[in-house]
Amino acid sequence: MNIDDFFRKANKLEAPEALRDKVMEEIEKSTPPLREPGWIGKPSKLVTLRRIVAPLAAAAVLFLAIRLIPEQERVEVKSAAKNADELALFVENALNPVFSHDITGGRTGDVDSDNLDSFVENTLESVFNTNPGEVENADAAGQA
């Protein structure tokens, strides 16, 4: 059987009956949607600028965070990413929490500053927690 046969034979599956009850139950609990006035027009220059600068800032933070990871762990990350797709997925997943998401769940391109703060904090914390010696060395070097 070739792949087109698989597609041809694939059934259109029926959604389970119980799903409707679950969905409608949640909807009953929630408040009715509010009509929002239509929003027409271009985003402001500030918004446009944020959309350009924010991903670059996030990428820079990620780059710096990666540089802080010891060489050995970086090599592991590289070897884990067997091909470009996996590497892209790795970066995508690493950056995903930093961004704001729109109502469809899609990324808006804007960085949520709270998310960015916690991302940087968590990333740096995980780096230093796993390498206390490096922190001590850095402190000692700084004091010297």
Add this chain to the structure above:
Amino acid sequence: MSETQIVDRARAGDKDAFGDLYELHKNFVWNVAYRMVYDFDEAEDIAQDVFVTAWKNIGSFQGGSKFSTWLYKITVNKTLNRLRGNRRTRELSGEAVYNMIDEKEFLKSNPGAALEDVETERALAKLLGELDPEKRMAVILREIMGLSYEEIAKATDSPVGTVRSRISRGRARLSELAEKMEQSK
């Protein structure tokens, strides 16, 4: 009543109208969610999340595009976000996905299906499980759900060229795997 009229009523807070929209689109959402994760509970959670999100935000749906396009986009984003957050599901190998399809459960939820359909679905699951999420999504939307390249581009927020490339590469990989599967029989 046209879908536009139903959407208008739902936007005004009519839950019955939203129930009608659910009936119109439930199978699309279910097919995509289930075939992306091949796990009934996980797929139910995703589908529920999609419809509840749509209900909560339908007031901001502008009507500039079709309701289905908007809902497809929510479905794609919710499913891919769920996969990103769930390493176990994302990294399922084809073999593991194959074993996850429970025959009884499948036949119970698809009364028209025969035993042969379960085997076809298991083989398809095994093949699809070998693709990365983005390619798997594009292939499912095109080859199983029958969306056009343009519709997939809108739903996945990707250029049409990227969609074509994902589908073409995904199909090539699946053909190769299907051939191997056939030879090993």
